[in-house]
Amino acid sequence: MRFGELSKRLLTAVIGVPILIFALITGGYVLLTLVAFVAVIGLWEFFHVMELRGYKPVKTAGYLSGLVIVFSAYFLQNYFLVLFVVLLFILFMGLFEKDNKAALSGTGGTIFGVFYIAGLLTFAIKLRNLGTFLMTQYRSLGPFLTTQHIDDRTGIYAIFFPIAVIFISDTGAYFIGKAYGKRRVAPAISPKKSWEGVGGGIAASLIAAFVIWMIAPDRFPLKQAVILSVLLSIAGLAGDLVESRIKRDAEVKDSGTIFPGHGGVMDRIDALLFGLPIAYIYFLMYFKFIFSR
Amino acid sequence: MNSLRILKKPAIIKLWLRRSLPVYLFVIVSFVTIKYGLTAYLKHKHPPIVKDDTVFGVRLPFAKRVYRERWLTAYDKWSPYFFLVATGIAGLWMFALLKSTSDVAHDLSMAALEKSDKAETSGDLSQAIYNLKVATSFSMDDALIDSMNQKIEKLKFSLSSRSSLLSKTLTGQDRTEPEKTVVKQATDSTDPIASRYKKIKKLGQGAMGIVWLAEDRVLERQVAIKELPIHIAEDAGFKERFLREAKLLARLTHPNIVQLYDIVEDRDVLHYTMEYVEGQSMDQIVKASKLPLDTVLDYAMQILKGMDYAHGMKIIHRDLKPMNIMIRKDNIVKIADFGLAKLVGSSSVTMAGTVMGSPLYMSPEQAMGEEADERSDIYSFSMILYELATGTPAFTGTPKDVITKQIQVMPERPSSRASIPDWLEAVILKGLSKNKEQRYQTISAMLADIKNHKLQV
Numbered sequence: 001m002r003f004g005e006l007s008k009r010l011l012t013a014v015i016g017v018p019i020l021i022f023a024l025i026t027g028g029y030v031l032l033t034l035v036a037f038v039a040v041i042g043l044w045e046f047f048h049v050m051e052l053r054g055y056k057p058v059k060t061a062g063y064l065s066g067l068v069i070v071f072s073a074y075f076l077q078n079y080f081l082v083l084f085v086v087l088l089f090i091l092f093m094g095l096f097e098k099d100n101k102a103a104l105s106g107t108g109g110t111i112f113g114v115f116y117i118a119g120l121l122t123f124a125i126k127l128r129n130l131g132t133f134l135m136t137q138y139r140s141l142g143p144f145l146t147t148q149h150i151d152d153r154t155g156i157y158a159i160f161f162p163i164a165v166i167f168i169s170d171t172g173a174y175f176i177g178k179a180y181g182k183r184r185v186a187p188a189i190s191p192k193k194s195w196e197g198v199g200g201g202i203a204a205s206l207i208a209a210f211v212i213w214m215i216a217p218d219r220f221p222l223k224q225a226v227i228l229s230v231l232l233s234i235a236g237l238a239g240d241l242v243e244s245r246i247k248r249d250a251e252v253k254d255s256g257t258i259f260p261g262h263g264g265v266m267d268r269i270d271a272l273l274f275g276l277p278i279a280y281i282y283f284l285m286y287f288k289f290i291f292s293r
Numbered sequence: 294m295n296s297l298r299i300l301k302k303p304a305i306i307k308l309w310l311r312r313s314l315p316v317y318l319f320v321i322v323s324f325v326t327i328k329y330g331l332t333a334y335l336k337h338k339h340p341p342i343v344k345d346d347t348v349f350g351v352r353l354p355f356a357k358r359v360y361r362e363r364w365l366t367a368y369d370k371w372s373p374y375f376f377l378v379a380t381g382i383a384g385l386w387m388f389a390l391l392k393s394t395s396d397v398a399h400d401l402s403m404a405a406l407e408k409s410d411k412a413e414t415s416g417d418l419s420q421a422i423y424n425l426k427v428a429t430s431f432s433m434d435d436a437l438i439d440s441m442n443q444k445i446e447k448l449k450f451s452l453s454s455r456s457s458l459l460s461k462t463l464t465g466q467d468r469t470e471p472e473k474t475v476v477k478q479a480t481d482s483t484d485p486i487a488s489r490y491k492k493i494k495k496l497g498q499g500a501m502g503i504v505w506l507a508e509d510r511v512l513e514r515q516v517a518i519k520e521l522p523i524h525i526a527e528d529a530g531f532k533e534r535f536l537r538e539a540k541l542l543a544r545l546t547h548p549n550i551v552q553l554y555d556i557v558e559d560r561d562v563l564h565y566t567m568e569y570v571e572g573q574s575m576d577q578i579v580k581a582s583k584l585p586l587d588t589v590l591d592y593a594m595q596i597l598k599g600m601d602y603a604h605g606m607k608i609i610h611r612d613l614k615p616m617n618i619m620i621r622k623d624n625i626v627k628i629a630d631f632g633l634a635k636l637v638g639s640s641s642v643t644m645a646g647t648v649m650g651s652p653l654y655m656s657p658e659q660a661m662g663e664e665a666d667e668r669s670d671i672y673s674f675s676m677i678l679y680e681l682a683t684g685t686p687a688f689t690g691t692p693k694d695v696i697t698k699q700i701q702v703m704p705e706r707p708s709s710r711a712s713i714p715d716w717l718e719a720v721i722l723k724g725l726s727k728n729k730e731q732r733y734q735t736i737s738a739m740l741a742d743i744k745n746h747k748l749q750v
Contacts, residue, residue, distance in 0.1 A: 149361045153369065179306040183494075214328045215372050218365055 024159050027128045027152075032074045035125055039066045039118040041265045046113040053250040056102035058110045061093035066118030073122030077133075083119065087111060116273065117266075123276035124159060130283055131155035138291050148290045149218055157212075157219045162232050162279035165208045166271050169233040172204025173197040185237075190244040198237060205233035220286070228282050232275045239274030243267070299395050304430035308401075309387075309394045316386050323379040331372055332364070339363035395433065402431035406441070413448070422448050422488060453489040453511065486559045490518060490566070497574075506569060516554060519565040519630075541608060542631060549599030551619065551629040570627045575677070576615035583684035586713070588624075590747055593678055594740065595626035600674065601736040603631055604667050611665045613673035614654040615680065652696045653686055657727050660699045668729040671739060675724025675732075682717060683710040687725075703727070716746040 023034040043066050047057040065086040072079040094107040126133075131154030138150075177197020185193040209229035213222045243266060299305040341362045409424035422445055429441045490507040496517060497504050505518045542553050552568040575592070578584070584592075596618060603610065610617075610631050619627045652660060656672035659665050679687045687704035688695045698704075704725065707718050720742055726732045733739040 149365075175300075175306055175310065178301070179303050179310060181303075211324065211376070214324060215376050216369060218361075 024128065024163070025156055027155065031125060031128055032070070035121055036067055036070045038265060038269065039070050039121050042117040042121070042269065043113055045264045045266050046117060047110075049246065049250045049252060050106075050109050050113070052252060055109050056097065056099055056106035057113070058090055058093050058097060058107055061090045062110045062114055065090055065114045069114065069118045070122055070125070073125050074129075079122075083115070086114065090114065120273040120277055121269070123280045124272075127159040127162070127276060127280050127283070128155045130158040130280070130287075134287055134291075148287070150287075154219060157216055158279065158283050161212060161220070161225070161228070162275045163272065164212060165205045165229045165232045166236040166275045168208040169201040169205035169229075169236055170271060172207075173201030173237075176200025176203075186241055189241050189248060193237070193241070198233075201237065202230055202233045205229040220283075224282075224286055228279065231278055231282065235274040235278045236271035239271040242274070243270035299391065299398065299433060302398075302430065302433070304427075305394060305398045308398060308431075309391055312390050312394055312397075313387055316383050316390070319386070320379065320383045323382075324376065327372065327375045327379060331368060331375060335364035335367045335371075339367060398431040399433065402428045402433075405431065418448050418452050419488065422452070449488040449510070486518070486557060486564050489557075490516065490564075492518070507566075509566075515569040516566050517551075517569040519567070519633075521563040521565060521633075541606070542633075545603055545606060545608060545631055547599050547602040549595050549626055549628060550603060550631055551627045553631075565633070567629070568627075570619040570621050570629070572619055572621040574616050575618040575620055575626075575681075578620055579615055579680055579684065583711070584681060586682075586717075589678075589681045590743065591624070592620070592626050592681065593674075593743065594747075596628060596674060596677070597736055597740040597743070599626070599628045600670060601740060603628075604670070604736050609665060609667060610670050610673070611659070612654075613670055613677065615677055618677070652692050652699065653688060655696070655699055656729075657700045658729060660696045666729075667735065668732050671724050671732050671736065672726075672729070674736075674739075675721050678717075679704065679707055679721050679725070682713045682721065683707050685710055700727070714746075717743075720746075 020034075023030045040063060043062055047059055047062060050057045068086055069079070069082060072082040076082065090111050091107060094103065094110075097103075097106065099106075131150060131152045134150050134154065173193075174197070177192070177194045177200060180196045180200075181194030183195045184191060185195055185198060206226060206229055209225040210222070213220070213225050299309070339362070341364075405424045405428035409421045409428060412418075412420035412424060425441050425445050425448070429438050429445070432438050432441070489511060490509055493506045493508055493515075495503060496506050503520045505520070507516055507518045508514070509516050539553075539556050546552060551570060553565070554568065555564075555566040557564045557566065600610065600613075608631060610628065612630060612633065613628070617628065617630045619629055621627060654673040654676045656665065656669035659669055676687055688698045688702075690698070703722075707713055707721055708715070720739070724732055724739065733742070
């Protein structure tokens, strides 16, 4: 049996998606492990891309820093100081590199990679723990003075919302763009993206928001879901383009071959990297607004 | 698994998306049913709890305890399974449609291939190409697609070689069988433009016709195509004059003039193919902001150089205006539509529905309906220079007012609108003399004048 590109893709999805869903629902250490794993693989691919381009990443410090950021996001409520410690650590480890010419490109690239991949991925953990976080934050209020219901499932909702919306938006954009795409969005960066596809993606994300609202009507109002889904759809496009731009610089097509048919881990999570922080900020602002009323 | 390959072919995806209409309906209906049906059932099963918040029997005035209704908790728990089942059914249905769509696409491809063969034998090349394209877009057989593509290229080449007026006349083909080709082009539905050029986007719409950005498939370069809706096939004398003029224009080669590549007739529309200049037209630039003097003089000199060259070849622009002057990104100025006014204006056929643009740059003699000459271009250029230097057009008002003013009124002194050097004002006003004998008599005189003053500055 000969497997085409798409069939490989489908098979990978059939195996990978249940694992992902299981980790997202379970949360806790399972999700932490998954995120740490994805961050390390992503960094590995990123460093590989850097080396292809001729830069010299500070690898060991990079992996360590990525793990430290991910773990601190899980164990610490406020981990922004960790980010600066990590920055200092990478700069310090750069001193032990032999090639001084790689100071700016190598060390700078490493810091960028760690913040871009591991830093942005931490929002997956933050989103999953949003429910418990809100509960601890507002416990002092006693009985909630609002009709908004909060429990651990709020976190499940918060992590599934951006992932589902971006996935469905991507799929919609792929089919509509493939079938009707004419006008190019950014021919210099990614020649395959068309405005028709973007429109299809936004339409699909609206449908996704509506369906999610049907499944869990009292977690998040429909109006907010619609606004957030459009934001996520655009963020996903931006994330895709950012990663394409990086790949274009290194002149590679896929960032790796870890998942058959899917390119590298980076190709899968590039849209999410932009979507997760936006979703987190939006949810946090919404709930803070609700509870401060 | 092979059927998944069709997800790469746009035409088949379109077909699939269209055939999936019942699935969309199913999803909408089933989701709405699940949402409202489940809600109604669970509300019936778990009626809401009504409880007063009281402390020692006294109801609290402000605090309100809100219980999550039990039906919602149950809904949270069960609804995902229902939705998942509905989605799964829809997904399987779409997959089944995908499989049958590949068969339908194969049939369509074969039918189109047959049609194409028939059209080719009857001599209708463009129909054959169209059907071949349809066949390739639906076919999944790589070897067949390759051979069909090769055939398309072959047909396209024979089509484009018989549709280019200029190349035909220059190679002398036209003289051997003039009537036949003209009649053929006028009657059959060939599409020589579409077969040779791929229109990318609309660049603009002028008084004379639409301008397209297009890609030349044979030479693989970008060109601009101007569509002029006139007939040339009907009047033999006119066609001869037209070709003489077109050949003259094709000889205009200058860095400051937009190069004419080809003139192709297609279904009563003349396609004027020319160099594509990536940049802005001068009217956009003037509208955006007032230019510094250095830039104004730079642009003016470049325009004058182009005009000097064309006048040397005895070609007059007749319709010089900022819309016709393109400024490339590297600040090279290119004059477009040289001689087009004559080419089109001498047509015996009136162009219905076209309105002449602003008469702001029309010389008095043109406004009075007299023949234009080199000095008319000088007047138009001075008008442009006025606008560049002051940032505002010389005259305002309705087109009719402007025409009257062109004939009778001298424009305001440029220095009253903006601070410009005296010599430039003198140059502009000399170029704007109503009497053409009082203007500069040649472009080179004007160019020399400006150069001298610029050197002194």
